[in-house]
Amino acid sequence: MNLTFSVDQNTVTFSSEESSEIFQLVLVVVKMLSGFTPVMSFIEELESNGQVTKSEFKNDHVLFYLENVCGTAKSFTFSVEQSNHVSNIKPAPVMVYDYYEKDEYALASYISSASISQ
Numbered sequence: 001m002n003l004t005f006s007v008d009q010n011t012v013t014f015s016s017e018e019s020s021e022i023f024q025l026v027l028v029v030v031k032m033l034s035g036f037t038p039v040m041s042f043i044e045e046l047e048s049n050g051q052v053t054k055s056e057f058k059n060d061h062v063l064f065y066l067e068n069v070c071g072t073a074k075s076f077t078f079s080v081e082q083s084n085h086v087s088n089i090k091p092a093p094v095m096v097y098d099y100y101e102k103d104e105y106a107l108a109s110y111i112s113s114a115s116i117s118q
Helices: 040-048
Strands: 003-007 011-016 024-031 035-036 054-058 061-069 074-078 080-082 093-100 104-111
Touching: 003 104, 011 024, 011 093, 035 040, 040 054, 061 074
Parallel strands: none
Antiparallel strands: 003 011, 011 074, 024 061, 024 093, 035 080, 054 061, 093 104
């Protein structure tokens, strides 16, 4: 996959290795940290300001859909809040892939600053 990305706490940054390459639809799947839920008003704001095309929350994952991703670096930040106290929170996975080429994907993990302060 020529789409590279990184996750720093709650910020996803990605870009294409080839500046002319365009991905019609990119899906970013973020698993929630144990004991955390997404702040839905923040997620909805990402849609309304055009940072993501669409988002869904299901089965303890937030799915972010981004259309026409090209070579320039893009980033967005999502927000989570603690809903249950959990000790020793482990990083949660984030997967990014081209919606139409699901066998090509990239994986990373994140930990929220809210979970670090526990």
